[in-house]
Amino acid sequence: MTEAEKDEAAGSGGRRRYWKNDAKRRIVAESLEEGASVAEVARRYGLNANLLFTWRRRFAAGDASEQPAVLPVTITSTPAMALSSAPGTIGRMEIMLSMGERIVVGADVDASALARVVKALRR
DSSP: OOHHHHHHHOOOTTOOOOOOHHHHHHHHHHHHSTTOOHHHHHHHTTOOHHHHHHHHHHHHHTOOSSOOOOOOOOOOSSOHHHHHTSTTOTTEEEEEOTTSOEEEEETTOOHHHHHHHHHHHHO
16 A cells, blocks of 8 residues: 555544545455455455445446546448448447547357456446
8 A cells, every 4th residue: 555545544533534536446446356355455445344335336336426428429421321231330339448449349249248348347
């Protein structure tokens, strides 16, 4: 744990601490690592394990108390029929990530494999 994290985790008596979303995400991610104990991670940061479970539920549900990200949208003048009839595009999905990476998924993708990929990208 870095000095900043120790300062962030250190309580001052009965005063309520406020955690930034970045710190919450980092702690939640640590608690989700394979073999991690929620109680141990909570203790390391001076948290009640129930609070950490609450954060995990909120982040899993997408309620991170943040403004939603604004995503770019491209509108083209090409008719929809022309796009759908182009060779190799039928049954294909393209996912553009915020850092410019691109994932192309075919119609024959295994749904459980795609779910695992999406879950991994959330971390």
